[in-house]
Amino acid sequence: MPKRNGFTLIELLVVIAIIAILIGLLLPAVQKIRESANRMKCSNNLKQLGLALHNYEGINGQFPPAYQTTDTRAVGSAFGVSYPDDNGNGLPGWGWGTLLLPHLEQDNLFRRFDMNAGCWAPQNADAVKTKVAAFLCPSATGGSDGFEVQKEGADVRHGVPITLSNGNRVVFAHSHYVTNAGVHQPWGRQPAYSFDFDIPEPIPENGNKLARIDGPFYRNSKTSVAAVTDGLSNTVFLGEHSSILSNKTWVGVVPGAVTPPRLDLRPWPSENNAAGCLVGVHSGPDTHDHPEVIIHAPNDPFGHTDEMWGEHGNGCNILMGDGSVRFASTFTKPLTWVALSTRDGGETNGN
């Protein structure tokens, strides 16, 4: 019988295994190139948003607020949503992104909104689901097609969908970018100090020291260029927050909403934050954290739902007030991150 010179099955298996290992080694390099392109696109989105912010400021004399509540003391209910919540949130709730739409060549979409009604009103239900590319980072996983806004669920780490009186749920478009509220979290204040975030709150845990919201964006903020005395190039305006950590939106804020960590995607150790965190984050240390001084630079490993989080490695892209975009590492020194987060803290930053 003639001897056959072909490969045996085992030899083929070995070759396949070696090829698989080589592909496994090459894959990160290919992904790195893809990620580099995504990061550039993300950076361009932030630059576009920066231009829109300055256009808005040019016309209105101030940057848009993180979101709006016309009367924080008004009591009532709209389509099954009671207001105000513990944090003074109420009608109409429109967010910074909605206010920027006319400056992002999205006038047609903007005209579809009934701005006199709540952002959760049924007549706005279709428009608020619209996917707007400028608010979406291509690297962000966890969803970009909209999400059901939730209220507190079984515990402080879970939520349940908010249902309106007509039986529908509130679905908002995703934003992978959030505003910067500064050091303290406005959505975590004592109710007595939640009517007006410009009024400082004495913090008993911190020797009754007064604390005020010192970032450029919060509910009803009226920040102008002149108000950013730390300098526009030294103040963070926007940053990333991927929906793999928690869902954020450009649309607005529903009273009583929460921002649960995406435990369906990763076992995050973090907890819900209140409604205002749908559109904003802060740097810490929070007024009520003392004696624990917790400052979370982007991509803090515990994954707080009120911190910035990007999927570009160990950090995220941030938009400074002057329109420049930088990469902020998770290993940024805490006090540097705090200094960059305040609009008028008087800190000196290096490069």
Next chain:
Amino acid sequence: MATDTQANPRDRIAWLALAGLAGLVIIVLLVSWWRRPPQMGVDDKVFQTVDALYTAVRSENPSRVTQCEERLKGYFEKGLLPKPAFVFLMDVIARTKRGEWEPATKRLYDFMLAQRREGKKPEA
């Protein structure tokens, strides 16, 4: 005359190579499992203190590190912090006392990233 039971020498080499590759994969998996940081339980105060420790280490602030160390020791004594996690965190703190701030940061970062916060809360 060769019989069916006699192995082809080329096959033997191929089998050895395949076994070697499989062994390599198993070793890599075992090492990564072995080097996995311990879990620190589910207590809120422990989480806040470890978070504060991370800020203190990144700030290179020895007095804040000491404050966190004292609190962690208390939680360990009360049974709120499992021993493997306590030992791990004390090692991180020991590194900071030797001035090894960057390795301590990296080690604590990996530890925090690996936490799952799953399971029942211990009785304090």
